[in-house]
Amino acid sequence: MFQRCLICTDFSDGLYRLTDFVANLAAGGVRQVVFLHCVPIWDEGEVPRIDQEKIDTAKERFSNALKDVPEGIEVCVEVPSGRPTDAIPEVLKKYDSDVVLTGMPIRSLLQEKIFGSTSLALAKCTSTPIMMLRPQLVSTYTREELALRCEHLWRYLLIPYNDGSSARYLLEQFKEYVQKRPDNSLKQCMLLWVIDEARRKEIPSEYRVKEAQKKLESVKSELEGLGLEVNAEVREGNPFMEIIDVAVEYDISAIATSYVTKGKLLDWTAPSFANEVLRRSWFPVLFFSPKQ
Structure with missing residues (x-):
């Protein structure tokens, strides 16, 4: 789905392992891979300065990515000094990357408030899609499993859809x-419309299902016209739980989600379906950030 990939790692999220799987990323359609690690400014002493020793160490850890590069794929390494939220947009512009891979651990809302998240902060300052992978999984895949994962990152996407503004933008x-x-x-992709059982109970369930099926068939036809194999289903229940059940049942590669605008509406502390997926899903999440 994407051809120019920026992989950001802090060396604790497991994503640095992808340096050994460039060939597998290429097998999935990737033609350019940029590995990025940001080294904090060394602030011990009176004058902050660049920590060259850590920069050199990071470059050495990326060395495998530059060995035996498959024909037709470009591999680059960037180790800037400073904050990731400052460096990542600059590197994105330099290489014109069309997707960012980052690690994002599963956390509660309270933990997110306390510790913050580079991935979530990044979504506020770029419109480039962000693929968020769980470090707990990436770090524990065997080499064989990780090789397959790299080849199939975007093979089969689950697209939640309810005809709302965020769903249409997605x-x-x-x-x-x-x-x-x-x-x-x-x-291929899976379209899923979940009718929240906790809402709009005054409208008969049969009518809501029929209306959702009709709209979903129209979207399905659009996507099939682009050469995709498309499955579509309407379910009733808790949106998050139903989406996870479908992801397991249909062997989904990743779940796609989005917000519709930036600013106040891009508030990670506000309750929303997208927030719940980003924080709770063990599946990789492909997040389409609102345009600048």
């Missing part, structure tokens, strides 16, 4: 990238 962004996808990348 669909339009998804369609844009689908039309530019490599031949050996995205193959």
Whole structure:
């Protein structure tokens, strides 16, 4: 689905392991891989300065990525000094990357408030899609499992859809990238409309299901017109739980989600479906950030 990939790692999230799997990323359609690690400014003493020793150490850890690079793929390493939220947008612009891979541990809302998150902060300052992987999983995959994961990162996407503004924005962004996808990348997607059982009980369930099915069939036809194999389903229940059940049942590669605008509405402490997926899902999450 994407061809130019920026992989950001702090060396504690497991993503540095991907330096050994460049060939597998290429098999999934990636043509350029940039590995990025940000070294904090050394602030011991009176004058802050660049910590060259840590920069050299980081570059050495990336050395495997530069060995035996497959033909037709470009691999680069960037080890800037400073904060990730400052460096990542600059590197994105330099290489024109079309997706960012980051690690994001599962945390409660309270933990997020206390510790913060580079991934969530990044979503506020860039419109580039962000693929968030759970360090707990990436670190424990065997080499064989990780090789397959790298090949199938975007093979089968789950797209939650309810015809709301965020869902329509997600669909339009998804369609844009689908039309530019490599031949050996995205193959199929799953459209899922979950009717929240806790809402709008005054409307008969049969009517809501029928209305959702009709709208979902229209979206399905649009995506099939782009050469995708598309499954579509309407379910009733808790949106998050139903989406996770479907992701397991249909062997989904990643769950796509989005917000519709930046500013106050991009508030990670506010209750929303996207927040719940980002914080709780063990599945990789492909987040389409609102346009600048």
